Amino acid sequence: MTRILYVFLFFLLSTASFGQNQRQISFNEGWSFSLADELQFRREAYNDSKWKQVSLPHDWSILSDFGSQFPAGNAGGALPGGVGWYRKSFQVATKDKGQHISIHFGGAYRYTEVWINGQYLGKHTNGYLSFSHDLSPYLYYGGKTNVIAVRVDNSQQPNSRWYSGSGIYRDVYLRYQQQTHFFSEETFVSTPTVSAKKATVRIQSQVHNPGNKKLQVELRLLDATGKPVATGKVDLRTDKIDHTLTLDKPQLWDVDSPELYSLHMLVRDMQGNELNAQTQRVGIRSIAFDVERGFSLNGKPLKILGVCLHHDLGALGAAFNKSAAKRQLLMMKAMGVNAIRTAHNPPATEVLDLCDELGILVYNEAFDMWQKKKNKFDYSQDFKEHHLTDLAAFVKRDRNHPSVFMWSIGNEIREQFDSTGTVLTKEMANFVKALDNTRPVTAALTETNYVKNFIAQAEALDVLGFNYKFEDYDKLPKEFKNVPLIASETTSGLQTRGVYDALHDTIQFWPASSKDKFVTNGNADFTVSAYDNVAAYWGTSHERAWLEVKKRDFLAGIFVWTGFDYLGEPVPYPYPARSSYYGIVDLAGFPKDVYYMYQSEWTDKDVLHLLPHWNWKSGDIVDVWAYYNNADEVELFLNGKSLGKSSKTDDRLHAAWKVPFVAGEIKVVKYKNGRAVQEAVKRTAGAAAKLKTRITHDDFKTGDARDLYFVEVELIDEKGEAVLHEDIEISFQGSAGVEILGTDNGFQADLRGLSNPARKTFKGKALAIVRVGDAATTKTLLIKSKLGDITVPLEKNK
Template identity: 80%
Template sequence: MTRILYVFLSLLAATATFGQSQRALKFNDDWHFSLADDLQFRQENYNDRQWERVTLPHDWSILSDFGAEFPAGNAGGALPGGIGWYRKIFQVAAKDKGQHISIHFGGAYRYTEIWINGKYLGKHSNGYLSFSHDLSPYLRYGNTPNVIAVRVDNSQQPNSRWYTGSGIYRDVHLKYQQHTHILPEETFITTPEVSTDKGTLRVQSQIHNPEKRNLQVALHLLDQNGRRVASSTAAVKSNKIDQTLSLDKPQLWDVESPNLYTIQLLLQDAEGKELNSLTQRVGFRSIAFDVKKGFFLNGQPFKILGVCLHHDLGALGAAFNKSAAKRQLVMMKEMGVNAIRTAHNPPAKEVLDLCDEMGLLVYDEAYDMWQKRKNKFDYHQDFKEHHVADLQALIKRDRNHPSVIMWSIGNEIREQFDSTGTVLTKEMTAVVKALDSTRPVTAALTETNYVKNFIAQAQALDVLGFNYKYADYDKLPKEFKNVPLIASETTSGLQTRGVYDALHDTIQFWPASSKDKFVTNGNPDFTVSAYDNVAAYWGTSHERAWLEVKKRDFLAGIFVWTGFDYLGEPVPYPYPARSSYYGIVDLAGFPKDVYYMYQAEWTDKDVLHILPHWNWKKGDMVDVWAYYNNADEAELFLNGKSLGKSSKNADRLHAAWKVPFEAGEIKVVKYHKGKAVQEQVKRTAGVAKKIKARVTHDDFKTDDDRDLYFVEVQLLDDKGEAVAHEDIEISFEGSVGVEVLGTDNGFQADLRGLNNPKRKTFKGKALAIVRMGDAATTKAVRIKSSLGEISVPLETTK
């Protein structure tokens, strides 16, 4: 029997704006930091004037050069951990006395302890989750200062399979509320009815009401133009809110038109005086998973085209920046991605805000391990005591996002191989369902035999995700009957941007099997060919992975490992490799060639992309590929002479030719119904003579005041051709008030620290990440090199 799981829910963006009775103030500036450890640092009268002044979010690990000596190893990014302290002195106005004041941390890695005015508030053990503490009982008001001290301990290493970062690496807010207030974490908004004709909105929450006042709640729904389209008022009973609103012909939220409304919750006394308010964006959409037909969005068949993303932001490390995160998401969306899997931990809530706004579905993942460890000091140490509370915190934080369509309780969990997996799966699924029954619960599994898979045997999961296992796809519906299926992780293809080895007829597996920790027959310069013919032994090429999912309707979709390279886990090489090779885009944000294969398959944009470059030795036999769409075939010309036509087919997603190298140019023309519709040329480049700089900013602007500028550098010859066969060192220097936060070139074995303003180009490219302060005078970056010096205005260029 076909089993369809329909899910209806309302959509809230988690970033709330508050009325006068409730305020959330950024608390990121003017912290003092010391990479040392002494319990006297917690004392309010400790003199920290010699400490470094930092602005949060802050990641101290990324500020180091890479090194083999660090205990996290290259799997953890070859960067240090340690223990750091943060202190901040602040004042609270006398008029705010009597309010409920709390501090909210978006995330700190890893073990975090907090003191206010010398009083201990507690310890938090999950480095990826948000947490709060009530400061009200301990605060001083008026001109008397308060001192908050935070100890962050990331000294137990290794504790992860990837780079985690260290420190208070997400935003901190100070929240002010009346003592009688709506509890945001208990607020859950669903839509029992969703269609183009009608939407019904249900608001559930709880009230903190220590004075036991008689209360009522007014709800107002506003459209995107700020016009009120629905309202409701009801009395609060037993300090609980449970109200509904109806709207005729709602504009639905989807990936093409992520329509968001605004809902206002106004807490009033019995006479209608406002005591507290909560305002958030809200929308309407439905999702469904079907055993035979995959996934449906708003009642329509929909193939999930996703990528997995780790939490680091390249040269910024784990220090979160909304515009840097948006840059990644914009590049993924332009590639054709419509879904993100958070691998393998809860993301910053701002990432979900962006997905809500941009129209990206999210597979929200809680854990990479349960009781059985993957690293000596990982979360398995804390799982038994904290996993239920941590899972509850995740669901409450993220359940009101339009983008979130699935909860994942684990990735490749080792308990799938013994009976404890059954018990824990049932327990955690029940925890999720108690807080949100509107979304399916899943887990990413590897064992495809039902009898041996104890997580599947729990029969508690609504959707089963399977990582890799391409040969088993067709047996999955037989082994796991009447449960929707998704390819939760695929590919693990390995590539270095701009590197092209002699092509092999079959996929090379580096390393070849689970017996080999590292590749033994790789390249001595720690690169991997970008021809999409190298993969980790458990994976396959990008083309094959997509072809296998594309032709099976019962698979709801695909999540490719990974969208971007990330710090740590540098398969297939040992140190000095220090970041991954899996990404479709490199660590600096430069697309690898396979980006255009996905763009050709997943979008309707006119795509034509040739690889490789055209600088070789005379007599070399070169494999030329072209990714294209919206055409029937493509023709290759070498210095004006046709070398024939080629096309994609059922087993290959590119056109291909073998070409004896001649200096000059290659040109590919694509044809639709016999008519030439697009062409691209690559020419033999000379030596580098100048630098071209491109600044991107406008496409990644956010509502944050810390937006960044991304300065992309390309070497050119004297004719303006891109140079990819030689590299030079360049230096980035900001004008007054302009700060160069980091640089990168995308090469996975570059050991210079990513916060260094000097960077050697790799395959002709480099990147600087720049922040412009309020005091900036000349808004520019100077680029110095052996080719001379140029000044680059911080204006977006196309």
């Protein structure tokens, strides 16, 4: 099925700041249109006045209900693809004639073609990379209108192993520059020497210099207060810059204190006239890997505590929003994460900006496949022609981010099983190092035998990543001698928040083996128990995966699959399951219980988390767990009576009891040196009587007018206890200027479209994602349900 959309292109001018009302663009959609129509859409004279209004970033696929008829399948999120057309009319002032004006796309999925005033500018084939086009030769100036037309084609499906989204799903803006200007993609700032006493900052760049005029470049490095700490001048007689600044007692960038400097670059002619300026953030830090001791940052050993993250933002789909991304990253940081892996593609540049600011290392990944396909229409069909061009764009775009500490050229690449893997690995690893020799190059592998692993045999990778197969960890240093190692992907544990099935003695594997596409003995309601006791056959439990990495110093760290549930790849179930079960946090952003296991292991926060709920049938034998830290043991009480003490062991990272259910209260008390230091309680809840709301906004503000409000709703009984055993329909309605962008409840098989303002709670919880426009005055949200309507002021957290 082919889907065609018509949309006005909206872009952000780099020299201006726009209110929310100016971000509106026209939009229309349909299912089939003629070739003649498509030929008209690229013409500047076409009348697009009847098209609807949307805003960029934009993902048209997320606006649909989930369905089994879409060719992407449930692995691709059970949502449609198709073809989308975007158009935008704009004017350029006469005074700007002679400037170099280009349009920059942060990303569009998938095949993207661009026209300006009917002139074809080209086609971009990588759905995850940024790209630009020079508009200058074709622009009209003064009062005449220019028209940009963009065609985005995501009709060839399946083309991904997860939900890709469709459309111009990252920001677009115009860039105005003088004819003499810095090539931003050629600017590379590195820190060759770093110590607590002194650091050097190397600046390499290139200037577009028509006529080879004599120029002067001024360099100023400023600290976070704006104070200059190093300056330099370069007389430019070619177009290349290569200059080193030195500063004393640098403030180092690390995961606990991500100090950032600003490098101001200014080019002048010999008369002193300013021609162009560029500002680049700089983080001063050193990284190193050791075969025996793992990873170090600024000379200090650091165990990498990471998660893999896909690019979708839950109910927003692929449409990027910086505050939504910040929410995810801060939740991971609070759990103890110090690194993310961008699985399995380049992220939005704003994600890297956030990681720079928050102190999160980034394992930056380029490809999920090379020449050998994983899906019928995936990137393999473009790899041969475009992989080096795409690698260059990838590295040049991201190499100035201090958070990026490794380049990955592939994930579970099928060429690791034949000799083409050796050739391609050498080619790409050497190509990346020519562009950036300050970071190691890696790939995530599955074959743990050197003789059989042709990617490893290339001996071109600086670090080898291995996915799963923890039982082979101890043989890795023997098979792959003198190469640092990292657990690039682990776990694949499966959980549905708030669901607690009776425990088995061993881990259940759903599906059980590669012979089974789906689980054959799963739950009829498409849920998986939230006890850490179910995994895909290639994985293991969260506890086991972390224990295996924790005790091996030669493994630099771990990347858990995954930090958040994501759209698509709904192992272990077929449709109607439509999103993953792997996340430590569900799709709505509600933590699953295992979140607190990691927090108890990866942070010094005082953690005591008790599970499950305490609403059961009389006679049920309930497994009660407690995750904790900073204590010697914990004690469980049922209605005031002690049921004994329990503690972690060498192979168990939680306390555990089996308890016959009696209504009332269970309480766990944590002891340190014989003294009670913390307690947690679960009580038997009654019927749902009220809605409890929590609004988060300030924590996730980024300074963008598009920052969002996240409204969490929880069912509680008359006494204020959380209700997990009952769910109700609720709906959200904003006051004038308040827009409901999406709703969710975290259930992986809820088929209602995520843009719908109504949602049934799941295990007592639901979420609304809200945007407040410039024109909004009252800024309130009406939440309606059978329990009564409530009006929530958005400007106050509750």
